[in-house]
Amino acid sequence: MTAGTHDEATTAEIYYDADADRTVLDDRTVAVLGYGSQGHAHARNLADSGVDVLVGLREDSDSRPAAREDGLEVATPTEAAERADVVSVLVPDTVQPAVHDSIESALSPGDTLQFAHGFNIHYGQIEPDPAVNVTMVAPKSPGHLVRRNYENDQGTPGLLAVYQDATGDAHHVALAYAEAIGCTRAGVVETTFREETETDLFGEQAVLCGGVTSLVKQGYETLVEAGYSREMAYFECLNELKLIVDLMYEGGLGEMWDSVSDTAEYGGLTRGDEVVDDHARQNMEQVLEAVQDGTFAREWIAENQAGRPSFTQLRQAETDHDIEAVGEYLRGLFAWGEE
16 A cells, blocks of 8 residues: 555545556446536546446436536436445535435445445434445545546645445546546545545634624625725735735745744734634534534434525525625626636
């Protein structure tokens, strides 16, 4: 195995092209259920890698013409599952249980049921047949980048997990799939369904989607309420965030600190923990606990079952925030808004 080299703090194995054996898929058919962001990328990359692939979509799905135009065979999800040896479920989390119910009888012992996120398995919304493999291959990127990187002979980092190994070769099958969609070109990190699900939900809520947007809005509101222009508040609290994140993405926190002014570095180092303080850390720990004990999952499942009343209201409030109006106005004035 040519897994990556790690320091003492790192325990996960990382796999590359040399670790995968694509011939594992030579006599197998892969069904990709869904043709959205991830589905179209997986299906097209698999096909270009020489894998026998078909797309499973409802008969009334608007994605059927696109899949056919891309040269892919299309069948209903049940028909696709009946014909396939590997079934990759790439429909939204909220509809996965219903889709699984519709294909469960079509799965044969020894088949592989695969996901790109562990939510429904980890929280028991899908209870797979013990006779099938259950795996995860999850590119850490939106689907259009997974496809673009593949076409450019580049890779997209990904995650790999085995929840249930009914055949003894589930890991090999998942790794071959990861290689065929281009993930092992960059590196695939081994994880578990529990770890992927809980860290993903926590990251979204506490930092990436919840924490950052709340910080941006509150910073914007602080400046505007203090009498500064909405335009300046937008630039300082939202627009320039991309520049900082790009630096961190390219070279970590060190690259960012090296690239900003000494004034910005000193201000950030001395004031950052005053804003995101121990109280914020305690709140993060509560968010994590709600993910770990299933509180958030039960809440989200119930919200969907009720028709999403709170979600709809929260989404509308976000749309109506003043920062969205000034942002749309500014992006229409400047050339960078056209990119």
